[in-house]
Amino acid sequence: METLNETQVQFYRDNGYLMLESQIPEAEIDKCIAEIEKFRDEARHLSASNDRLDLEDTHTPDNPRLRRIKLPHTISDVFAGLMRSDHVLAPVRDLIGRDLRLHTSKLNMKSAEYGAAVEWHQDWAFYPHTNDDVLAVGIVLNDVGPDNGPLMVFPGTHKGEVFDHHSNGVFAGAMDLEKSGLNLSDAVKLTGPRGSMSIHHARTVHGSDLNRSDRDRMLLLYEIMAADAYPVMGSMTAWPSLQEYDEKLLCGSGTITPRLADVPVRIPQPQPDKTGSIYEIQSTAQKRAFDTVM
Numbered sequence: 001m002e003t004l005n006e007t008q009v010q011f012y013r014d015n016g017y018l019m020l021e022s023q024i025p026e027a028e029i030d031k032c033i034a035e036i037e038k039f040r041d042e043a044r045h046l047s048a049s050n051d052r053l054d055l056e057d058t059h060t061p062d063n064p065r066l067r068r069i070k071l072p073h074t075i076s077d078v079f080a081g082l083m084r085s086d087h088v089l090a091p092v093r094d095l096i097g098r099d100l101r102l103h104t105s106k107l108n109m110k111s112a113e114y115g116a117a118v119e120w121h122q123d124w125a126f127y128p129h130t131n132d133d134v135l136a137v138g139i140v141l142n143d144v145g146p147d148n149g150p151l152m153v154f155p156g157t158h159k160g161e162v163f164d165h166h167s168n169g170v171f172a173g174a175m176d177l178e179k180s181g182l183n184l185s186d187a188v189k190l191t192g193p194r195g196s197m198s199i200h201h202a203r204t205v206h207g208s209d210l211n212r213s214d215r216d217r218m219l220l221l222y223e224i225m226a227a228d229a230y231p232v233m234g235s236m237t238a239w240p241s242l243q244e245y246d247e248k249l250l251c252g253s254g255t256i257t258p259r260l261a262d263v264p265v266r267i268p269q270p271q272p273d274k275t276g277s278i279y280e281i282q283s284t285a286q287k288r289a290f291d292t293v294m
């Protein structure tokens with residue numbers, strides 16, 4: 001073990017998530033916040049989402065509303081540096097081994113008073129792999145309490161089935177809690193001071209409500225997997241070439257012999273017409289659990 005203790009590892013194995021309070025130093029969080037301001041400025045000049053920035057449905061250039069910074073590690077040295085730091089990677093290595101590959105990164109803004117909800121889903125439904133040593137790290141950039149749209153998880157669901165995320169026969173990236181037999185009262189809110197870091201298993205059911213408070217809730221997400229987990233055909237994982245895939249290695253080495261595990265898989269196909277971000281994909285879902293605007 002580099003940093004986690006056995007109790008923490010066992011908690012993750014049993015529950016499919018872990019919360020590490022005050023894991024990221026204050027100075028790193030300050031750098032992230034300063035960086036975000038540059039992207040907020042950029043959003044002021046946009047009338048539609050682009051490949052860097054995803055805008056709230058209620059955004060206008062006069063009333064700029066940034067919903068997500070896409071692939072922040074590719075457009076900011078601050079987010080790239082933090083991703084490769086031991087603050088992030090050491091706990092992940094303790095959970096899924098020394099050879100790690102990035103799946104993707106994103107920064108969900110969930111701004112005060114309107115920040116969008118994320119419908120219930122399993123990341124695994126978007127990108128099934130040959131084994132499920134696949135997880136998401138969430139870095140909490142503002143204090144998160146129960147009322148500013150905390151990430152919510154259903155403990156233990158990482159050991160169960162992959163739920164139906166289709167609507168009218170098309171992948172919509174959102175599940176129906178009632179049909180899935182899950183009870184909202186079992187969901188756990190991942191709250192904590194800024195600098196905390198959550199880790200959730202790719203099969204763990206999770207989502208988050210609108211931010212109904214007067215406090216922002218910015219969450220920086222790095223999705224990471226064991227280097228021997230390969231995407232199943234039809235997965236929403238980018239697969240440009242082996243060379244570019246290996247450029248996503250974060251530590252250790254790659255392999256061309258995937259580890260095959262007995263994991264449940266549903267293929268996220270056919271894809272909907274809108275695939276720009278999870279928000280756009282989920283807007284195609286027939287039934288929504290959370291309000292879309294306040």
Ligand SMILES: O=C(O)CCC(=O)C(=O)O
Pocket residue numbers: 106108118149150151206207208219278
């Ligand atoms: O920002 C959140 O609360 C949830 C993020 C998430 O699950 C996602 O973007 O896939």
